[in-house]
Amino acid sequence: xxLFINLAxxxxxxxxxxxxxxxxxxxxxxRGNRTSSLGMLIAVVATLSRSGxxxxxxxxxxxxxxxxxxxxAKRVQMTGMPELVxxxxxxxxxxxxxxxxxxxxxxxxxxxxxxxxxxxxxxAVIAIAVLIGGITCTGSIIAxxxxxxxxxxxxxxxPGQKVLNALVMLVLVGAGVAFAIGATGASxxxxxxxxxxxxxxxxxxxxxxxxxxxxxxxxxxLNSFSGLAAAAAGFVINNTVLVVAGCLVGASGLILSxxxxxAMNRTLGNVLFGGFGAAGGGxxxxxxxxxxxxxxxxxxxxLEAAQSVVFVPGYGMAVAQAQHVVKELGAILExxxxxxxxxxxxxAGRMPGHMNVLLAEADVPYEQLCEMDAVNAVMxxxxxxxxxxxxxxxxxxxxxxxxxxxxxxxxINVFEAKTVFVLKRGQGAGFSGLVNTLFFRDNTRMLYGDAxxxxxxxxxxxxx
Amino acid sequence: xELILLLFTFVLAGFLGxxxxxxVPSQLHTPxxxxxxAISGITVVGALLASGQVDGDMSKWLxxxxxxLATVNVVGGYxxxxxMLSMFxxxxx
Numbered sequence: 085x086x087l088f089i090n091l092a093x094x095x096x097x098x099x100x101x102x103x104x105x106x107x108x109x110x111x112x113x114x115r116g117n118r119t120s121s122l123g124m125l126i127a128v129v130a131t132l133s134r135s136g137x138x139x140x141x142x143x144x145x146x147x148x149x150x151x152x153x154x155x156x157a158k159r160v161q162m163t164g165m166p167e168l169v170x171x172x173x174x175x176x177x178x179x180x181x182x183x184x185x186x187x188x189x190x191x192x193x194x195x196x197x198x199x200x201x202x203x204x205x206x207x208a209v210i211a212i213a214v215l216i217g218g219i220t221c222t223g224s225i226i227a228x229x230x231x232x233x234x235x236x237x238x239x240x241x242x243p244g245q246k247v248l249n250a251l252v253m254l255v256l257v258g259a260g261v262a263f264a265i266g267a268t269g270a271s272x273x274x275x276x277x278x279x280x281x282x283x284x285x286x287x288x289x290x291x292x293x294x295x296x297x298x299x300x301x302x303x304x305x306l307n308s309f310s311g312l313a314a315a316a317a318g319f320v321i322n323n324t325v326l327v328v329a330g331c332l333v334g335a336s337g338l339i340l341s342x343x344x345x346x347a348m349n350r351t352l353g354n355v356l357f358g359g360f361g362a363a364g365g366g367x368x369x370x371x372x373x374x375x376x377x378x379x380x381x382x383x384x385x386x387l388e389a390a391q392s393v394v395f396v397p398g399y400g401m402a403v404a405q406a407q408h409v410v411k412e413l414g415a416i417l418e419x420x421x422x423x424x425x426x427x428x429x430x431x432a433g434r435m436p437g438h439m440n441v442l443l444a445e446a447d448v449p450y451e452q453l454c455e456m457d458a459v460n461a462v463m464x465x466x467x468x469x470x471x472x473x474x475x476x477x478x479x480x481x482x483x484x485x486x487x488x489x490x491x492x493x494x495x496i497n498v499f500e501a502k503t504v505f506v507l508k509r510g511q512g513a514g515f516s517g518l519v520n521t522l523f524f525r526d527n528t529r530m531l532y533g534d535a536x537x538x539x540x541x542x543x544x545x546x547x548x
Numbered sequence: 549x550e551l552i553l554l555l556f557t558f559v560l561a562g563f564l565g566x567x568x569x570x571x572v573p574s575q576l577h578t579p580x581x582x583x584x585x586a587i588s589g590i591t592v593v594g595a596l597l598a599s600g601q602v603d604g605d606m607s608k609w610l611x612x613x614x615x616x617l618a619t620v621n622v623v624g625g626y627x628x629x630x631x632m633l634s635m636f637x638x639x640x641x
Contacts, residue, residue, distance in 0.1 A: 100587055101564065107580045108572040114633045117583045121626040124590065131593045137600030138608075145599055145612050149619025156620070157627035162635075168628060169582045176588045176621040182614035183594035189607035190598075200551045307585050314591040315558060321594050327554060328561045329590040335565025336584050340577060430574050437577030444635045455574055 092130030093325035099123030162445040166435035167231035177220025180313035184213035207267035211260035213316035218283025220309040226291040237296030256282040299434040301344040308337025347430035349493040378529035384545035390467035400473015404535035411446040427459035429477035469501035504528040586625025592618035
């Protein structure tokens with residue numbers, strides 16, 4: 085029986101690997117996701133076939149969790165996707181923490197399992213599973229609170245924060261080591277609870293100083309952590325499929341975080357420990373000129389004559405739920421003879437690929453979605469670039485102001501277009517707190533007001 | 549020896565993960581993330597074993613909580629990814 089279960093785990097691992105591979109291409113992604121879910125089903129069924137299990141609890145747990153997951157997945161709005169992914173992530177992390185804890189409770193009754201290595205090893209992997217799981221759990225919950233607006237998205241920084249975090253981390257690691265070394269000693273249980281408590285605390289402390297615009301990196305990283313937590317839990321219960329699947333996710337999440345960091349021209353350390361936009365920002369050249377507003381009517385006349393239009397969406401479009409009217413405007417412009425494209429910055433929004441999901445929901449044709457480099461190449465020939473709720477990702481200071489904190493970050497070069505319309509709520513700065521020099525350029529016109537209302541207004545003009 | 553094999557597996561899986569993801573177009577980043585997030589719910593296997601123990605009150609309760617959470621992660625993660633991806637597909641056809 086044990087052999088059969090292990091063979092099934094191998095099959096599951098193969099399906100996970102194929103699943104992830106297929107998720108990497110648009111044509112096979114749907115099948116990829118289903119392939120990996122089949123792997124999960126096989127792993128679960130194989131585990132259930134183990135003899136001596138009490139099924140009543142298992143069925144209850146599966147039914148309750150399945151129902152909750154089903155309802156959440158069915159009801160979520162596409163704009164609410166980043167926070168849901170963050171929340172699921174937190175659940176996965178907490179589950180791994182609890183698996184580690186449950187194992188420790190078992191140890192308290194039955195004694196340490198030393199079949200892999202000494203007690204110290206079992207204790208150490210339990211501590212690691214709890215540590216990573218705990219950070220993932222509370223870190224994701226803070227990310228969820230920030231993304232869903234239940235908590236301000238701004239970075240929360242206070243004096244001595246880094247010292248405090250370092251201190252907590254130090255005590256945490258110390259307690260973990262003490263737990264592993266003294267696994268059979270009298271103080272082991274105390275040390276264990278210290279590890280549990282502090283890992284949950286450090287997750288909160290680590291994510292509160294990170295601002296909303298850095299969330300794509302944080303989510304990708306927490307995703308990686310949830311995988312590593314599962315892998316650690318795999319070492320705890322000596323289970324290969326947990327180790328393989330967890331490590332795959334850990335590695336892929338890490339790659340994704342690195343891609344996001346590159347798109348912001350920053351290092352991971354800078355994102356995590358920089359407290360960007362709260363303490364550092366504000367430098368850079370003084371801006372000359374003034375912001376010039378334009379009415380919806382005048383904007384309509386410009387658009388009507390445009391041969392080539394690029395939309396550059398950002399988080400503001402998600403907030404205003406404007407993706408459907410934007411798509412409508414795009415379709416009208418196309419009927420009017422213009423070439424329509426959407427220029428998507430890799431870190432636009434609050435999650436890797438966030439804008440693509442929203443525009444896909446609104447049925448924007450796939451061919452119109454362009455990556456940053458592709459759209460930058462044609463930008464000088466573009467008549468009108470329409471910036472909808474994006475800010476830092478179109479700030480020319482990243483290109484021409486060496487003193488700017490975002491200098492060097494790749495941006496969508498909308499300033500090269502003949503005319504730029506910026507849809508914006510008010511005159512404030514972006515998330516980073518930086519003044520956007522784009523707004524002061526001669527070829528830029530500001531369309532103030534709610535993005536959805538403004539775009540609807542434009543659509544209305546075309547229909548009249 | 550078994551420990552070394554397990555560590556070996558871990559390291560190889562890590563390299564494989566890096567290789568698999570390196571060239572994903574940015575359009576697919578969200579589904580990729582939520583899809584791999586669902587895979588990290590594999591910890592459900594550990595939760596099943598813990599909650600299915602015949603004895604051990606505390607351990608069983610912890611396992612049960614882990615099972616509920618991990619199942620939410622798995623079921624919700626796969627379904628939401630499927631929903632997103634079917635939108636991508638509908639558009640193409």
